[in-house]
Amino acid sequence: MGWDPGFLLELVGTSFGYWWIIVPAVVLGVIVGAVPGFNAQNTLIILLPLTLTMAVDKALIFMTSLYCATHLGGGIPAILVNIPGTGGAAATTLDGYQMARKGQAQQALVLCFTSSVFGGLITSIATVALLPWLAQIGYVVRSVEMVVVMLFGLTLIAVVAAQDTLKGLIAGMFGLLIGAIGTDHIYSAPRATFGFLELLDGVPLVPALIGLFAISEALVLLDEEMVVRREAQGRASRANWADTIEGLKWSLKGWWQIVWTGFVGLIIGIVPGAGASIASFVAYQQSRMFSKTPELYGTGHPAGVLAPESANNGVTSGTLVPLMAIGVPGGSTAAVMMIVLQYHGVVLGPRLFVENPVLAYGVFVSMVVAYVFMIFTILPLARYMARVTLVATSTLVPIIAACTIVGAFADREYLFDMWLALAFGVLGYLARKTNFHVTAMLIGIIIGPLFEQYLVRALRLSQGDLGVLFSSTLGNVLWGFLVLSLLLPYLRRRRGAKAVAEESTG
């Protein structure tokens, strides 16, 4: 089906008519996105009895609205208490939490909401227009390129997030090794499971996320009176609607940043497995690289919130592209959606756009409508949410510990996972106190199983020859970028030191 504005406008009108499905899905999505441990995937699994009984178009609208809203919700605790609700919001902690510490939590939340909504909105519209071409990207990237993409992503995180690149790389590699725990993909032989049956499937991500971010943050917060620094407490307690307006102005000023980082998210989202956690870091790093004030990143810079949040939401439409266009889910949430669609007898793939264009394009149009509803639902709440940063740690720490440890149970429903979260909490505390960035470790754990899958696939094709990792043009270009990303900060620091030395002698 070609580009037909009339047809698409009709779809937009129809989607607005489903406001009674979209609004509850958005509210639920924002809540579960903000609770570490819950995400779109496990919520949709829990709600399968509901979505399977709904008509297919309504079920799809409900699922996509909830999915988009969870990506936005994940940024809320990332800003307020340095705990990303989802892996995709991990990069938001870098500047969002620093803004909260400076008494600018409200502005940071507004930046998060506007960039999420407009990043998601723009990329959803672009997806509708460019769907047939975008679907081709998934074919270009093979196992060799995926190995390099993942190492590149991990390196970027180490370079960007950690104050010390060497420590960042150690944390990332440690995470990657932890991610390899469990049975291997070919022979199902158990490796490094410490004798626990619960680890045969690998390290579950939710307890790792909760431990590394929430429990460790609770332990670190005990040294503080409250999230906001003492000198900024007066400003934070006087926060009012003017702060929301200020956040909107900053968002408007960074509109171009929102647009292009949203597209970074869209393209990375199309590659199966890459996901929001890598996309948001790549966007953050790119934003810092092209900034005139890169030194402000990590200190509470508005652009450091805009870039990862826009990319994080650009991913939402990206992951659905391979699902709808070639029938391959781009992520775990898309896989759950596929189950519901297949239950209703929908055959996914190129023919869907010919046989059922209302459903195929309707997914992305309903995303557009969900984002429109989202901005009006969530923006006025920023002022009240920001008050969390003024709660005393003697109250906040118990709430974080109690609520998140329960979240560790939610994904697999094993009590063992609560113990695992506690163990990761201690590991995260050690990492935070000694400046080994926990984000690099978490991303290592997230991509560990996929990294192994692609690495072993590439090595099997080459009969164990490691040279295969340097056999593709695209892969070699990415290797080049990886080396550059490691060298550039070092060269920049050296040039800066040289300039300072020349100034002092001159």
Place this chain on the structure above:
Amino acid sequence: MSESAPPGPADKAALGADLVLPALGVAFAGYFFLSVQDLAWEAKATAVIVGAALLALIALLVARVLLRVAAGGASLSLAPLIEPRRTQPQRLAVLGLTGLFIVAIPWLGVTLGLFLLTGALMAVLGAGSWRRILATSGIVAATAYLLFIALLDSRLPRGPIEKLLAATF
């Protein structure tokens, strides 16, 4: 202090703490190598490649720390991990009480368990009056019940409160 004077113990960077996580990394990589030594190459490829890279990076860090210590600019103190000492008992209490909660949750259920955990933690951390502690614990427990049990119907352990509410409504 004159510019040429060597740094005193208080001025030195405490880098001993920097070696704690790498030590855990070395131990884990060693255990991983042992666990895959008899497996086919496909099953140990990741462990060997990633583990070797991890050990190489750790070796670089250890060398960097030792060079700074040898130059007199740093010490092997664990200060970043043990300071400030006044909050260490609270930290241990948070870990201990959370562990106790996990042990007891099959009998207490999620609602009563969360109520007791939140209340105990707030009391230990000195969160204020009993009224405030009871109110906050009650809100946390009620929210968890509504979200996890009533709305999402998750399989979190049910205890006396959940059974009572199920029988009532």
